[in-house]
Amino acid sequence: QVQLVESGGGLVQTGGSLRLSCAASGRTFSGFAMGWFRQEPGKEREFVAAISWNGGSTYYADSVKGRFTISRDNTKNTVYLQMNSLKAEDTAVYSCAARASTWPGKTRYEYNYWGQGTQVTVSS
Numbered sequence: 001q002v003q004l005v006e007s008g009g010g011l012v013q014t015g016g017s018l019r020l021s022c023a024a025s026g027r028t029f030s031g032f033a034m035g036w037f038r039q040e041p042g043k044e045r046e047f048v049a050a051i052s053w054n055g056g057s058t059y060y061a062d063s064v065k066g067r068f069t070i071s072r073d074n075t076k077n078t079v080y081l082q083m084n085s086l087k088a089e090d091t092a093v094y095s096c097a098a099r100a101s102t103w104p105g106k107t108r109y110e111y112n113y114w115g116q117g118t119q120v121t122v123s124s
Contacts, residue, residue: 002026002113004096009118012086016122020081022096022115029077030054033104035111036070036081038092038120048094049081050104059106064090086122093117 008020022034035050049070050059058070069082079096095118097111105111 002032002098004098004113004115006094006096006115006118009094009120011121011123014086014088014122014124016086017082017084018086018120020083020094020096020118020120022079022081024077024079024098029098030074031102033099033101034070034072034079035097035099035104035106036079036094037097037108038090038094039117040092045095045108047106047108050106051079052104053102057104059104083120086120088122088124090120091122092120094120 003026005023012018031053033052036048037045038048039045047061048064051070051072055072067085072079096115098113099111
């Protein structure tokens, strides 16, 4: 089993910033690619960002490119999502996911483990 716990969500004004954290436990974190996804009520879960096992490669959805940054600290078994210039459209439940592979994917179906999610609300 792999356990993932997100934190850092909250309410922020348009244009503001938040940093989400995802703490992993239960298995070797350093060997797993990690991703962030988000889901708005009534919509499908969508890809946000992903990072390779060693942080050497990162990938972003077009909607967040240039505003969000994914990073990881394997010494802390934690992956981060720095979100800047937030928009109302970014309001969603954000979940982190782990893939049993060193290389990340961009779809929800490529990830094996999921956290419960943390709510991000951007007010206009």
